Amino acid sequence: MATLPDDPMATNREEDDPMQGPVQEEEEGEGEPVGANASDDSSEEPEDDEEEERRIREGFIVDEDEDENESESDDDAERKKRRKRRKKRHREHKSDEEVLEEDDLELLEENTGASFSRNRLTRLRRARDSESPPAPSRKQRTVIESSDDDLDNDDIDLPQIQDIQNIWDDERGAGGRDDDDDADLDDMDNFIEYEDEDEGGAGMDEDTREERRRERRRLEKARRKAMGRPELAGIDATAWDEIHEVFGDGHEYDWALVDDEETAFDEEQAKPDMKYQDVFEPSEIRARMLTEDDDLIRAQDIPERMQLANSALSPSATISLHKSLTENDLDDAASWVITRISTRKERDFFRPDGQYHRYLPDLVQAISYALRFLFILEFEVPYIWNHKRDYISYFNPQDMRTRIELLSLDELWRVYSVGQKFRSLMERRQALDALYSRFGVQDEYFDNEVRKRVESVETVADATEWLGMKYREDQKNKIVFQFHDDEEQAEPKKRKLPSRISAYELAKKSVVSKLAQGFGIQPHEVVLNFISANNSHFIEEPELNPLAYAEQFVDPDPAKALPADQLLARARMIIATELGKDPLLRQEMRNVFKTDALVSASPTDRGKSKIDEHHPYFNFKYLMNKRVTDMHRSAQFLHILAAESEHLMTVSITLPAEVKAAFERRLNDAFASDSFSDTARAWNEERSRVVQETLEQHLIPIAIKWTREWLREEAEDYLAEQCAQSLRDRTDVAPFEPRGLRPGETPTVLAMSWGKGEPHKDVISLVFMDEAGRLREHTKLDNLVDTEMREEFRDIIQRRKPDVIVLGGFSIATSKLSQRVKEALKGPTEDSSSESYDIPVIYVFDEVARMYQHSHRAAEEFSALSPLAKYCVGLARYAQSPLNEYAALGADIAAISFDEDNQQLIPKEKLLSALERVLVDVTSKVGVDINRAVTDSYYQHLLPFVCGLGPRKAQVLVKKIAALGGNLVNRDQFIKNGLLTTKIFLNAAAFLKIAQDSEPKPAKNRHGEDIDVPDPLDNTRVHPEDYELARKMATDALELDEEDIHDEHPSHVVAQIMQDPEKERKLDELNLDDFAVNMYETNQDKKRHTLTVIRSELLSPFGELRRPFVQPSSWDVLTMLTGETPRTLRVGLIVSVLVVRIKPGFVAVRLDSGIDGMINAQYLADTPVSPDDVVKKGQTIQGVIIDVKLDLQSDLFWVELSSRPADVGAGDSQFRRVKHDDAWDHTQYDRDAEMQARKKRAEVDRTRRVIKHPNFHNFNAQQAEQYLDKQQRGDVVIRPSSKGHNHLAVTWKVDDKLFQHIDVVEPNADPTGQTVGSKLIVDGTHQFSDLDELIVNHVQAMARKVEELMAHEKFKHGSEDDLHLFLKNFVAANPAKSAYGFTLNRKRPGHFSLCFLANKNSTVQTWPVRVTPEAYYLFDTPAAGVPELCDAFKVRHIHESTNLAAGGALGGKTPYGGRTPARTPAPGHATPGHMSVRQVGRTPNPYGPGAAPSATPYGAPSSGYPGAPPSSLAMPYGGYQTPAYNSQPPAGGYPSQPPPGGVAPGVHPSRAQMIQGNAWGSGGY
Secondary structure (H helix, E strand, C coil), rough: CCCCCCCHHHHHHHHHCCCCCCCCCCCCCCCCCCCCCCCHHHCCCCCCCHHHHHHHCCCCCCHHHHHHHHCCCHHHHHHHHHHHHHHHHHHHHHHHHHCCCHHHHHHHHHHHHHCCCCCCCCCCCCCCCCCCCCCCCCCCCCCCCCCCCCCCCCCCCCCCCCCCCCCCHHHHEEEEEECHHHHHHHHHHHHHHCHHHHHHHHHCCCCHHHHHHHHHHHHHHHHHHHHCCCCHCCCCCHHHHHHHHCCCCCCCHHHHHHHHHHHHHHHHHHHCCCCCCHCCCCHHHHHHCCCCHHHHHCCCCCHHHHHEECCCCCCCCCCCCCCCCCHHHHHHHHHHHCCCCHHHHHHHHHHHCCCCHHHHHHCCCCCCHHHHHCCCCCCCHHHHHHHHHHHHCCCCCCCCCCCCCCCCCHHHHHHHHHHHHHHHHHHHHHHHHHHHHHCCCCCHHHHHHHHHCCCCCCHHHHHHHHHHHHHHHHHHHHCCCCCCCCCCCCCCCCCCCCCCHHHHHHHHCCCCCHHHHCEEEEEEHHHHHHHHCCCCCCCCCCCCHHHHHHCCCCCCCCCCCCCCHHHHHHHHHHHHHHCCCCHHHHHHHHHHHHHHHHEEEEEEEEHHHCCCCCCHHHHHHCCCCEHHHHHHCCCCCHHHHHHHHCEEEEEEEECCHHHHHHHHHHHHHHHCCCCCCCHHHHHHHHHHHHHHHHHHHHHHHHHHHHHHHHHHHHHHHHHHHHHHHHHHHHECCCCCCCCCCCCCCCEEEEEEEECCCCCCCCCCEEEECCCCCCCCEEEECCCCCCHHHHHHHHHHHHHHHCCCEEECCCCHHHHHHHHHHHHHCCCCCCCCCCCCCCCEEECCCCCHHHHHCCCCHHHHCCCCCHEEEEHHHHHHHHCCHEEEEEEEEHHHHHHHCCCCHHHHHHHHHHHHHHHHHHHHHHHHCEEEHHHHHHHCHHHHHHHHHCCCHHHHHHHHHHHHHHCCCCCCCCCCCHHHHHCCCCHHHHHHHHHHHHCCCCCCCCCCCCCCCCCCCCCCCCCCCCCCCHHHHHHHEEEEHHHHCCCHCCCCCCCHHHHHHCCCCCCCHHCCCCCCHHHHHHHHHHHHHCCCCHHHHHHHHCCCCCCCCEEECCCCCCHHHHHHCCCCCCCCCCCCCCCEHHHECCCCCCCEEEEEECCEEEEHHCCCCCCCCCHHCCCCCEEEEEEEEEEEEEEECCCCCEEEECCHHHHHCCCCCCHHCCCCCCEHHHHHHHHHHHHHHHHHHHHHHHHCCCCCCCCCCCCCCHHHHHHHCCCCCCEEEECCCCCCCCEEEEEEECCCEEEEEEEEEECCCCCCCCCCEEEEEEEEEECCCCCHHHHHHHHHHHHHHHHHHCCCCCEEECCHHHHHHHHHHHHHCCCCCEEEEEEEECCCCCEEEEEEECCCCCCCCEEEEEEECEEEEECEEEECCCCHHHHHHHHHHHHHHHHHHCCCCCCCCCCCCCCCCCCCCHHHHHCCCCHHCCCCCCCCCCCCCCCCCCCCHHHHCCCCCCCCCCCCHHHHCCCCCCCCCCCCCCCCCCCCCCCCCHHHHHHHCCHHHHCCCCCCCCCCC
C-alpha cells in the first residue's frame, strides 16, 4: 500500500500546472507526475487533416523541439512507415504475446529482424493522461491556469493514478515524432529496462552497465537500418522477394488495423479515470483528511467547526448538511432559545421578582444578535465574545455606567448548541409541512393548532405519526387517473413490505368507527378542551345508553356478529388511540413528567446478591420515588442505566398518584358531558374508560420512554460540562512564572525523573528545554548521592541556568529525588564557598507526559530518546504551556481522566465536543503566532483551535504560507495572497498574531502601502476591522493632528504610543464612554468593550489574561506517584503493611503502594509490649489508618497506623460502606436483607458430609438429577439434605427426565457428618437400619412396582394428554365400551394417573395412583399388584356410578378427590421434587403433605364423597377435586364442602373446622 501525501490539494495543482513537461525522464524510480487535465477544444482541430486525426486518436503530444524537427523530417510516406513499425511493435508487446506461441515469435524475429519482447519490461515511467485527445503541437494546446485555491499545492507528490491506465503512452508517443533514430532509441532506452541487464547487473559498476547499454543501442540501430535497407544487412533482394511472397509486405491488413486502433482507442477512452480513492485504504484517506467531504470543508467559506456535525477532534467527524437560518427565522429562534439556556436565566430574568427582570427585552435582543452572528453571519463564539460583546451585554447610551453581562461565555456556547437544535427543528418542521402537502388534505386542527405548537423534535415526530394515522389510508386509496395518450411511467421496483395492520386500522375500517362517533365529540376537540381554560367544544349526547346504542351496529349475520360490549370496547380503543397519538396531548404529558415524574430502582435477583453495601451501585439499590428534577444535574441516573444494562437493576419512572389523578380528572372534564341523565352518566362512564385506556396504553408509556432519554441527555451534558471545566482549570493558566519573568513569558525548564526509583537499576534522566521549547540538552545520572554525580548535576545548573526544575516519576521514590535535588542546589554544607542556586523545584501534572512518552508523536520528534527522557520532555513542555500539551493530544484527550467516577458514562463524541470548546476558548485568549506555527510542528497543534479554523483549514493555511516563503509580515497578506477567505479571515484574524521587532519602524511613505510592511497592531488582539479605532485612540492620546502624521504609515501613531513611557496616563485621560456614545449615535456601532480591549492592547500587546500556573496539591502529587487517593487512604480503613524496621518506640512499615508508615509502640497491642515481641522484620500485618501526614515542601508522605487487635478486629466495613440515597425503600431493603441472610444461614448449615457409600455424592437436587440423567431407571443418589445435619436426601430415577426426591430422617445422626445414624426413617412409618437396606427395601421395591405397572397393557407412554386422546379415539370407535389407562404423572414423580372415559358423552376423568414399596394406592385403597389395582378401580367406579344415579347428581362429574385435566393440585398436595413451589430447596415427603407426617396417606379425610358408603374405598384424594358448576372454590383449592361424617383422620382440627364451616356448592361432590 502506498503512502498518502499530506497535501490534499496537490493533485489538482499537478493536474493544472502548465509548467509540467510533457515527458519527463528519470533514471530510477517513478517519473514525476505530469499535467493530466490539459485538453483541447475539438472545434479548433482541422477537420480534413486525416493525419492529424490519426495522431489525436493515438494520444500523442509532440514537444516543441519535436515540432522543430518535424519541418526538417522526411516526406509523409517515410513518417507513416516509421510510425507503423513503432505501432506494430507496441501491439505485439501488448496483445500478440498473449496469443502467439514461442515458435511463432521466433519465426517472426528471424524473418523480419524485429525484436519481440517476452515479458522483459521491469521498470516503467509514468506518462501523461488526457481527458480529451491532446493536440500535436504546443501552439494548439490549451493551458489551464492555476487558481488561487491551488497556491498551497507546492510540496506534494501524490501519484497520478489516472496515468496508470495509459502507462504505454510514451511508447506510442515516440512513434509519432520525427526525430532521428538515435533520438528514438535514447527515448526508448530510458523507458525500458531489460531483464538481462538486471540479471547480470548486480555485480556491475556504473561504467560497465553504461557500456552494455551503448552496445545494445548500437545493435538495435543496426537492426533497424537492416530493416530499412535490407541489402546492407546481408539479405539480397531476391530473398526479400521470397519473404514478401510468403509472408506479404505487412500492409495487406492496414484497413483492419486502422479499425482495431480506433476500437482500442474508444475502449481506452471509455475507461473511468482512476483516483487515489480507488487505490488507497479509506481509513488512511480519512485519517489524512483527503476525502471529498474534507475537500469541501476546506473550500467553503464557513468556519470548519460550523461545517461539522460533531467535534473536529473526532476521528469520525462528519460534515453537517444543515441549512443556515434566515433573518425571518431569528424571532422564532430567539423565543425558542431563550427558554432553554439555563435555569439561572429563567430565575433572574423571567420571574417577576427576578434580579434582572426589567432587562428581559435586552436579553431577548442579545440572544437575537448572538443567533444572527452565529447562524447567519457565521461567526464563531470566540469572535463574538471578544469583538461583539457589546451586542450581548447591556448597552444603553444614556446609562453607560450600568454594565450587565446578559450572556456569559458558557451561555453563549449554550446559545450555539440550542441554536443548532432549533435549526434541526426547523428542518423537521419543513419535512412535516412537505408530508402534509403530499397528503393533499385540509385539516383545520393541524393548520390552526398543531402546526403552531410544534416546539420540539418529539412533537414533530408525534405530528408525523398522527398525520400518518389519520391520512395514510386515504393516500393509499386515492385513484390515479391516466389517459391513453399519457406517457407510461415506469414504476420503480418496490420491495414487498411486511403487512402490519394494527387493531386500530382494522377497527377503523369496520362499522365500529361509526359507533365511535357516538361518543359525541371528536378526539381533537377533547384535546382543545383540555388545553384551554374552559370547554369550547360541547358533546352531542346520544339518546340511547352505550350498550343499546352499540346494539344497532351488531352484524345481522350471527356467524359474524360480535356482542355489543365487544363492539363498544373496540370503539373505546379507537378513541383512546386517537387521543393517545395526539401530538398536543402527548406534549402536555411530557411536560407533566418533566416536572413531576418520580424515578425508582430495584435490584434484580442477580443484583440482590451482587450489589452489597460496598458496591458503587448500592447508593441507589432501593431508590424509591426520587424526583427527576433532583437527578438531571448528577450522574446517578446514568449509573442506574449502566446497572440496568448489566442486568443488576430495573428502573421505573412513574407519576405521583395525585399528579396522575389530576391529569386524568382534567382529561375527563374535557371529555365528559354536563348532563345528569342516566344515559349521560352511562356515556361518561364509557368516556372515563377511554381516558384510562389513553393514559395507560399510550400517554404514560411514551412519556416514560421520553423521560428516560431526556434525563440521560441532561445528565450527560452536565457531566461533559464538569469535565470541560476541569480541563479549563488546567489549561487556562499561564506558563510557570519564576522570579524575574513577566507574566506570560516562557521559562527555561530542567525536567528530571527517576522512573520507578529502583536503586542500582533506574537512572535519573534530565532534559533541558529552552524558552522556545527546543530540546537543548539531555543526560543521565546514576544517582545524586555520589559527589561526582552531584558535581555533574551542578555543572548542568551552572551552564544552563534553568528558571525552574520540574520533577515527575512513577513511584514514591520521586520524593527522595526531590530531596536530593534541593540538597544539591544548596551545595555541600562543609563548603561554604560553593554557590547556592535559588531555583524552584516543583511537581506538575504528568498525565499528558505519561501518554506522550509512548506516543507516535514522541517517536517522530525524539526518536533517539528513551521513554523516560520523552516523559521528561512532556513534563518540561507542560510547565511551559499546559495548553500546548493538551492541544497536541488531539482525539486522545478523551483518555485523560477528568472525572474518575463518571467520565466513562459520557459518549465520546459529546465529551470531545465539550473539551474542544475549552481549547478553542483558551487558544483564542492566548493567540497563535502564525509564523512560529508554520515552522514549529509542535506549536502548530494550536492552530486548529483558532476561531474559524480547524484541522483541515489549518493544514491548508500552513502549506500556503510555506509556499510564500514561510513568513508573513502583516495580517493584510491573509487576504491579499488568498490565504484565507473572507469569513475565515474575519473570524481568525485577531487571534493570529504576527510578532514585530522590538522597535517597530513603520514605512513613512503612505503611498507605499501595497508593499508588505509590518504593522504593530498585527501583534495585538485588536481586530483589523477596528484598526482605525486604535489609530484614532493613539492619535488622541498623543494629542496629534492629521497633518502631523500625514506622511507616515497609518499605524505609526500606534507604535509611538506603545513606546511612550507615559502611555498609561495618556490613555487614561481618554473618555471612552463618550467615544462609544458618539460612535453609536453616528453609525449605530456598539464598541464600548472594544475600546477597552484596544486600550489594554496598546498598553500591553497580547498581555497575559490567564490565571497563574497551578501546581498540584499534596494529594495530587501523592496520587500521581502512588495511585493512592483520599478514598483509598481514609482514616479507619484497614490496609496490609510490611514491617521494614523495628525501633524501640515504633515500627516502620511500608504500604503496598510504597508509602512509608509508622506504628507507635502503644498501637501495637492492646497491652504495652516491646515491638520485638509482637512483630518481626519482613512480616506482613494488618493496620488501621489513624492519620495521613502530607508535607509537600519537605517531601514527606507517610501514614500513621494501629495494629491493635481491638482496632483491627472491629473491621472497616462502616468506612467502606457506600451511603445510600435519601430516597430509600427501607421496607424492601429490610425484606431482601432478611432473605439474603436466610440464604446465607442455609449455606452455612449445609455441611459437607463424608459418607462411605458408593451411592453417596455431595450433590444438590439439580446436580443429582443431572448425574442420574445418564443412568438407568431405578438408580439412586444419596446426598446431603438442605434440612439440616439430621436429614439425608435420596434421589432416584423414575423415568427419563423424571426423578423422585425422598427425605430421610436420622434421629441419632452424627453431628460431625462423618457417619450415618443407625436408624433411618422415611415418612415416619418406614424405618431402616442402614443405607443398603433403604435402597433395597424401599427404593428398589418402588422401582419394581413402577416397572410392573409400566409393563401392563393398560399403561400408555407419553403425556397425560396423549392418553386422553387415545381414550377418546377408542370410545369414538367403540361407542358401546368404556376405556381406561395408566400413565406416569410427570408433575408428581412416583405417582401414576389413572384416566378413564365412561362413554362418548362424558369427559375424561383422572384418578391418582401412588406407588409405595408394598402396594399401589388408588386414593387410600391399597392394591398389592396391578390386577388388584384394576379391580379396585372398577369397584370404586361402580360404587360411584350407583350413588350418582341414586342421588340424581349430575352425571359425568369428577368425584370428590378426582381431577380434570390441567387442574393444578391443591396446595396441600404440591408436587414433590423440583416442580414444587412449596418450601424451595427442601426435600418433600412423598407420603404426606410435606409438613408433619400423617398417619393417613396424603392427609385425606377418612369419609367419602356424598352418597358413598363409609368404607375405605370412599376416601377422597383431596388434591384432585373438580369444583362443581357455578361454584367458586375457596382460596387454597380446598373443596367447598367437607364430606359428611365429621373430621377425617390426619386432618388438623382447625383446618377441619374451617372446612366444615363452608356451605356446599350446588351439585358438587
